[in-house]
Amino acid sequence: MPIKIVDLFAGPGGLGEGFSALSKGKIFKILISAEMESSAHETLRLRSFFRLIHDDPKAIANYYAFCNGEAEYPFNIQSQAAWDESGLEARQLTLGDPTDNAILDSVLDAKLPVNDKWVLIGGPPCQAYSLVGRSRNIGTADYRPENDHRHFLYREYLRIIRDRRPQVFVMENVKGILSSKVGGKKIFQDILRDLSDPDGVFGESRVTPGYRIHSLVTSTFYESGMNPTDIDPRDFIVRSEEFGIPQARHRVILLGVRTDIKANFTRLMAQPKISVREVLCDLPPLRSRISKCKDTSDEWAAAVKTHLVELAEDAQQKDMKSLAASLRQSAMSVRTGLQWGALRFPRKKIIEIEPHAATWYLDSKLKFWLNHEARSHMTSDLRRYGYAATYAALHGHSPKGHAEFSLAGLAPNHENWESGKFSDRFRVQRFDAPATTVTSHIAKDGHYFIHPDPTQCRSLTVREAARLQTFPDNYFFQGNRTQQYHQVGNAVPPRLAIMIAKIVSEILV
Template sequence: MWVLLGGPPCQAYSVVGRARRLGHRRDLDLNLSEDELKQRQMLRANKFFQDERHTLYTEYLEIVAIHQPPFFVMENVKGILTSKISSGNATDGQPPSYIFERITRDLTDPWLAIRNEKLPSGWEDFADGSRFGYNLYSFTNPPHMLFGDNAPEDYLIKAEHYGIPQERHRVIIFGVREDVDAVPLPLTPRADKVTVQQVIGSLPPLRSGRSGRSHDGKRRDRSMDSPEMWADAVANAIPDETLEQIEPAAIREGISTAKNTISRRLTKGAGFIPWKDAGIGDLELHRWLTDQRLGGVIQHRSRDHMDSDFARYLFLAVYAEHFGESPKLRHFPSALLPKHRSVYEAGRKDVPSRTFADRFRVQVAGRPASTIVSHIQRDGHYYIHYDPMQCRSLTVREVARLQTFPDNYYFEGNKTEQYEQIGNAVPPFLALQLAAVVAASLRQSATITTFSPEQRLTSTKALRVVTL
């Protein structure tokens, strides 16, 4: 008995990637007519819908078909539910169809799906002649045996409902070979969501570093990155004339308080900091994350930030503290707006609503974090710490905790590579729960009854009748 784990590349299904490739923001400054803009958009859409990366899942299908695993688990991004693919020739007038419907149909009978594919040489050495189909199950919903197969959205797992301190939504399919007598039981959702503060609030407070460049772009002497100079830089980040622009008054007062009381003794952290953790709110997650043998916390070192970003981080943290949500660019006072194209586009009516209106985002203390993605390797602007007194983005260890990596898990490589590894992962605490469902199914199917191809349809119907 064994299980196949995997998933096709997600670039073609990613909502962000799709927005970039289908969006027309790049055409806005070309002074084109409306007809020319539509033509460019149509050509771009045709190219996207015929992108061969949409069908890379057939490589996964071949593995399923040839090796006939008793079970498989396939994971992908939420965008796969709404991603479309061309039905044929781009000029045949047929509208694109949803790729997920095609994937689930093909997974139920992989040999039928790959009948026209050229299989790799030597595949016969790995095949035993079986050509079974598969029943597909959701990890979060019981089988809809009375009414037919699951709906596409049934395969969507919202991690925050299962003890993960992060709003991470992923599509995961559990396939059971049709001759295997097992019907998986779904995950049990948690009553309360785990928050950012519960998970990272007990870690040592840190200050950010000051980047090697000043406001005018000139290289700064690293000796200017002392705790005292950092505190002065934060205190001076929002001058009085800018502070007067900020509404409501409670935000102004919160910023003033932070500026006047910010600590001059915080460090930037280290590869290891001796520390006794005060605990994590969720007891089960606490046991999973912490390891008292460490005697401290590893890989908890802050990034460097430009002085000009201190003002935005301070504003973000105080705003979230007051309103319980991260502000959008429209909430920023004009003096704090970054000089970036997204700011210019946010005020244009002809720009799609998918424009990034939250280029800077604070992780709200009392809520689960937003999705941790690999973009965090580039900068920390989407992952600002909620504490105004720290005025920084999240460390490797903080992000790792939000992804539920245990504290004793060490990430190799430089800091950029460490962030990338974390952003690309499935949360281990969620993977643990998924594994428990798979393990229960393995135990449930201790014996496998092999059916002939002629009995395949009958066996599938029988399985459904038994589980009603």
């Protein structure tokens, strides 16, 4: 019997996907997953349905018909029962809302017997903890962190731990949680105290075992009675690129093990780094669209070529000969006839992909690339993107700030552009290195996520971001494109989640 998983603040389901994928679902099975945002919940439910019907040839055929645009819905009469079951597993719930809390509690009361082995996974929303979120909050005149409910959503997670006592829990959050303060106190220290002794948080004396909070990468742990200032909180940071994830995603991940259970496990093992090229090389090239101007393939190509030629001439005049030559080469390589992609973009040619990646990402039943659609950019940004990608290919790093954006027409209209505050305003993902962190900010604009090919002159698509997050190609993100970007940016990489699930299985199996 698989060990039950309860997934809170699930997003589109990256963490749960990893647990479900370990040994093809034979070790762990999601009992319930909870997500409040409607489009993420749609994605979550669709993936739950996919897992339920995966081994049923007739039912799974209709899922692929939906992905391939041949059916309006992913289910039919024969798979209606599985679709209904997926709605019972993947719930749209707002934790902290009394009605939704009651729904969650009723499911756990009915389906989690006291002596069952089970695991709680997930992480509270991170806006209040993230450095970007905190800087934005500082600009709000009446903002007080102690009054921000997002700081305390982890207590909904904690309430389940106190009341249900899972053998193990996994809690993930942004690195900014380590330095975030409420009322002048570091919130991470309080979180360690709370999670290790959930009874004490609610003013109750402890009559049941507490938890030891382990790092996944070092021998560091915390348990009730220890002084949290005696440990280095950075020991709880997992740097994903060190473990074969094609992205430098640094997150705090806490492994809580009940103190009456032996926590013998092998920590995450370093793996070779995976580059952007290795996971994006087989996706078809696209062009961006041009916003606020006439938009055809020819008009786009002409605009990009003009920008690159002008920049090459300016670089030549400023005695930047290597850069000028690279910009001219980029201009000559710009192609006409490129499309901008689509929610379902036809698969015409299959390019070789690295063997380690092919078995995880590819699905021969898909006739389309899903969620592979370029966004529109202003022509001024086409100039910056083409320049930045060319510069990065030449110098091995993304250009920073006004000093490296010194050619004509590159400076954005910011009063403080030369102050250094916007040094990373435009960031290229390099082909030969892991990507920088894919975050939900990718939904706002593409400036931090410029495609490394200057002849495509655009930001990453949802599918490319999903590849960097290690979602399989048959993971179909629902909602509009902005919502899809949010889902991908907020998720835990499923390939990393599998490694975490393996650690949990060592403890419980």
